[in-house]
Amino acid sequence: MLSTMFRVCLLTLVASSSPHAAAxxxxxxxxxxxxxxxxxxxxxxxxxxxxxxxxxxxxxxxTLEPQANWKIILDRVITGELDGAHMLAGxxxxxxxxxxxxxxxxxxxxxxxxxxxTTVSNEVWNLMKGSLPTDAQGxxxxxIKADALKPAVDAFKASxxxxxxxxxxxxxxxxYELRYWLAAGGLHPGFYSPTxxxxxxxxxxFLSVTPPPQMPAAMEAGTVNxxxxxxxxxxxxxxxxxxxxxxxxxxxxxxxxxxVFGVTRAWAEKHPNTHLAMLKxxxxxxxxxxxxxxxxxxxAAQILSRPEYVGADYRVIAxxxxxxxxxGRGDKxxxxxxxxxxxxxxxxxxxxxxxxxxTQMRRWGQIPTSQSDxxxxxxxxxxxxxxxxxRAARMLVEEKKAKQEDFPWTTDGYRPPTRDFIDxxxxxxxxxxxxxxxxxxxxKQGQAIESGNVVTRQGAT
Amino acid sequence: MSAxxxxxxxxxxxxxxxxxxxxxxxxxxxxxxxxSWLPKLWQQAGIPMLAMAVxxxxxxxxxxxxxTSLGQIPGPIAVAKQAHGLWLDHAAERxxxxxxxERQEKRNAAKLxxxxxxxxxxxxxxxxxxxxxxxxxxxKTVFTGFLLATLVAVPLGILCGLSATINASLNLLIQIFxxxxxxxxxxxxxxxxxxxxxxxxxxxxxxxxxxxITVTLCSLWPTLINTGVGVSSIDRxxxxxxxxxxxxxTTRLFKLVLPSSLPxxxxxxxxxxxxxxxxxxxxxxLAQNPGLGKFVWDEFQNGSSDSLARLMVAVLTIGIIGFxxxxxxxxxxxxxxxxxxx
Numbered sequence: 001m002l003s004t005m006f007r008v009c010l011l012t013l014v015a016s017s018s019p020h021a022a023a024x025x026x027x028x029x030x031x032x033x034x035x036x037x038x039x040x041x042x043x044x045x046x047x048x049x050x051x052x053x054x055x056x057x058x059x060x061x062x063t064l065e066p067q068a069n070w071k072i073i074l075d076r077v078i079t080g081e082l083d084g085a086h087m088l089a090g091x092x093x094x095x096x097x098x099x100x101x102x103x104x105x106x107x108x109x110x111x112x113x114x115x116x117x118t119t120v121s122n123e124v125w126n127l128m129k130g131s132l133p134t135d136a137q138g139x140x141x142x143x144i145k146a147d148a149l150k151p152a153v154d155a156f157k158a159s160x161x162x163x164x165x166x167x168x169x170x171x172x173x174x175x176y177e178l179r180y181w182l183a184a185g186g187l188h189p190g191f192y193s194p195t196x197x198x199x200x201x202x203x204x205x206f207l208s209v210t211p212p213p214q215m216p217a218a219m220e221a222g223t224v225n226x227x228x229x230x231x232x233x234x235x236x237x238x239x240x241x242x243x244x245x246x247x248x249x250x251x252x253x254x255x256x257x258x259x260v261f262g263v264t265r266a267w268a269e270k271h272p273n274t275h276l277a278m279l280k281x282x283x284x285x286x287x288x289x290x291x292x293x294x295x296x297x298x299x300a301a302q303i304l305s306r307p308e309y310v311g312a313d314y315r316v317i318a319x320x321x322x323x324x325x326x327x328g329r330g331d332k333x334x335x336x337x338x339x340x341x342x343x344x345x346x347x348x349x350x351x352x353x354x355x356x357x358x359t360q361m362r363r364w365g366q367i368p369t370s371q372s373d374x375x376x377x378x379x380x381x382x383x384x385x386x387x388x389x390x391r392a393a394r395m396l397v398e399e400k401k402a403k404q405e406d407f408p409w410t411t412d413g414y415r416p417p418t419r420d421f422i423d424x425x426x427x428x429x430x431x432x433x434x435x436x437x438x439x440x441x442x443x444k445q446g447q448a449i450e451s452g453n454v455v456t457r458q459g460a461t
Numbered sequence: 462m463s464a465x466x467x468x469x470x471x472x473x474x475x476x477x478x479x480x481x482x483x484x485x486x487x488x489x490x491x492x493x494x495x496x497s498w499l500p501k502l503w504q505q506a507g508i509p510m511l512a513m514a515v516x517x518x519x520x521x522x523x524x525x526x527x528x529t530s531l532g533q534i535p536g537p538i539a540v541a542k543q544a545h546g547l548w549l550d551h552a553a554e555r556x557x558x559x560x561x562x563e564r565q566e567k568r569n570a571a572k573l574x575x576x577x578x579x580x581x582x583x584x585x586x587x588x589x590x591x592x593x594x595x596x597x598x599x600x601k602t603v604f605t606g607f608l609l610a611t612l613v614a615v616p617l618g619i620l621c622g623l624s625a626t627i628n629a630s631l632n633l634l635i636q637i638f639x640x641x642x643x644x645x646x647x648x649x650x651x652x653x654x655x656x657x658x659x660x661x662x663x664x665x666x667x668x669x670x671x672x673x674i675t676v677t678l679c680s681l682w683p684t685l686i687n688t689g690v691g692v693s694s695i696d697r698x699x700x701x702x703x704x705x706x707x708x709x710x711t712t713r714l715f716k717l718v719l720p721s722s723l724p725x726x727x728x729x730x731x732x733x734x735x736x737x738x739x740x741x742x743x744x745x746x747l748a749q750n751p752g753l754g755k756f757v758w759d760e761f762q763n764g765s766s767d768s769l770a771r772l773m774v775a776v777l778t779i780g781i782i783g784f785x786x787x788x789x790x791x792x793x794x795x796x797x798x799x800x801x802x803x
């Protein structure tokens with residue numbers, strides 16, 4: 001009985017698996033993997049690769065495990081408890097530079113673009129909204145610049161209260177986006193120094209770290225007056241009635257890199273084929289998420305709302321996952337690019353993206369001294385390893401699971417210069433030092449923080 | 462709860478009763494029981510049922526009046542529905558597991574067909590742990606920690622009871638470590654276990670070891686103290702007789718010391734298991750180790766409209782399991798007590 005079943009299975013499999021023959025040829029060094037993630041909608045490629053069987057197609061048996069915060073994710077990848085993880089794009093770079101934990105983490109895949117927003121508490125919104133220009137329907141005009149936040153910050157200062165905002169990690173995209181937005185509006189988000197890693201030196205707005213899922217609760221409790229976080233935690237603030245989202249990261253920098261799939265260099269060297277298989281599955285997941293103009297997004301939101309993934313209500317997740325975003329109760333606007341998982345070569349790990357994070361680390365003093373352009377490029381290339389990505393993409397194209405034109409085969413790793421920032425300052429990834437000189441607030445060439453003050457050192461490189 | 466072992470130590474009463482731990486009711490005479498079965502049934506079953514009904518009513522009344530950011534506080538019916546939902550979820554997950562194993566079998570068969578020499582491993586289901594799985598993990602962890610605690614505490618307690626010197630030397634340490642919260646132990650245990658427990662193919666998950674050791678550290682004290690008291694309060698005459706008879710120390714230990722201190726040892730173990738269960742939930746929550754505590758934390762983070770009801774299911778489950786654990790220990794204890802008295 002069993003043996004006949006066995007034979008039937010075998011026959012059907014042999015019959016059906018011939019197009020997948022190439023996939024089966026990857027000799028996997030490790031089949032059972034444990035991958036960590038944080039409860040955010042941009043973990044979607046992992047959930048989709050699991051639920052849609054993309055991992056199993058590559059012969060991988062993956063367990064997805066939610067983690068409490070970004071620090072734990074990083075530590076567990078370093079100790080090997082996790083094989084790889086959903087990471088902030090700045091995390092592998094921060095680890096390479098030695099901000100916080102020093103470690104050799106690499107990434108060969110960007111998981112998504114955009115996907116964050118900044119939310120302020122109802123109290124702050126009431127102080128802000130008076131000065132905002134409105135459209136014909138009386139809705140505030142977007143993008144809202146941080147200039148509008150000034151009255152609120154001044155009111156807090158006048159009453160002797162610190163104006164506190166939360167972000168998710170010292171090297172997170174959110175930290176740099178929030179700082180960029182504040183600084184572009186003339187509000188100082190504070191410097192880091194080697195002896196003071198609070199990041200609050202000279203600050204008008206005091207930033208601190210809170211794990212994403214706790215953001216709404218922290219704001220409800222009054223611990224913070226605003227926050228910058230990924231979804232669904234901005235939409236959750238509306239549904240809970242605790243705050244109002246004011247600006248998306250898309251408005252701060254159009255199509256900014258957000259999460260990456262991070263592994264240790266040692267792991268990638270020990271398991272090259274397993275790494276390739278992971279990349280293949282995740283590229284397919286990204287493709288599925290952006291297919292047919294986002295036709296699959298509703299199903300994705302449905303999957304993410306399960307308690308083992310993000311676990312928030314479907315309507316909260318769907319609000320931002322299906323091409324819309326709600327600013328204030330009832331103020332739902334169309335934002336088709338709020339989450340980008342595949343379009344615009346979203347999965348390719350561009351060096352220019354890495355360089356931008358490094359410039360911001362330097363701008364706010366996490367990198368204490370000036371570095372040469374050369375250093376920026378070398379650090380980016382050390383952490384963003386593109387070769388496995390292109391190999392995985394090539395295999396997918398050969399297996400007819402992806403299209404030739406969906407991958408940037410000939411790029412040198414630098415996106416063209418862009419002015420798509422909220423303040424219109426041009427960013428060219430090839431010239432990091434020139435870029436830093438153009439930003440008004442922030443450390444310039446040769447500057448450093450010493451005992452709480454900005455000093456310029458002559459002859460520093 | 463933690464006050465009781467000290468009280469025993471101070472009072473030096475050999476009776477197993479402590480303020481929270483009532484001694485088993487004295488055996489009733491048969492005739493009396495026959496005559497008064499109705500009021501007795503009322504007292505033992507009727508009153509608790511009525512109290513439960515009053516509680517459920519009060520709960521549903523109060524719940525509908527409190528509005529949180531996650532919606533209304535769920536009443537008993539919503540919570541019961543959610544508990545049922547968790548059960549259905551468990552069943553669905555099991556079906557997925559079966560499908561997973563079937564797919565895997567096919568894949569392995571294909572592999573073997575291509576290369577008969579291929580190494581085939583059976584991979585365990587990679588889906589999420591269900592609520593039932595989390596309960597079982599927690600139970601496994603608490604019993605492991607409790608067993609370790611007993612293995613350490615009983616021998617140490619006997620030594621303390623037998624020798625005034627050892628007792629004096631350990632007493633201060635015990636008094637200092639006993640009140641330490643599991644939350645204080647946890648980071649230390651995590652760091653030390655991560656450093657010491659290194660192996661390529663570990664028999665147990667690190668997280669399991671960490672939770673179990675934390676339970677051990679927090680739950681060994683009641684057993685240790687009660688064992689010490691039990692042993693030191695053995696009738697001096699018996700010990701003198703043993704000395705006169707020149708019994709070997711093993712005989713003295715197994716025929717005299719252990720039997721007469723068993724009731725107190727079990728009182729201690731019962732307290733320990735209670736403490737262990739409370740500690741475990743906190744440890745799982747903080748360390749993100751699998752189990753009921755992790756379930757509670759995940760649901761808190763999810764913040765969905767079902768989360769409140771699920772959290773309440775978890776609270777009730779934790780309470781009921783704690784109650785059952787206590788009942789089991791109480792039964793064992795009263796059986797032993799009976800045996801010793803006889």
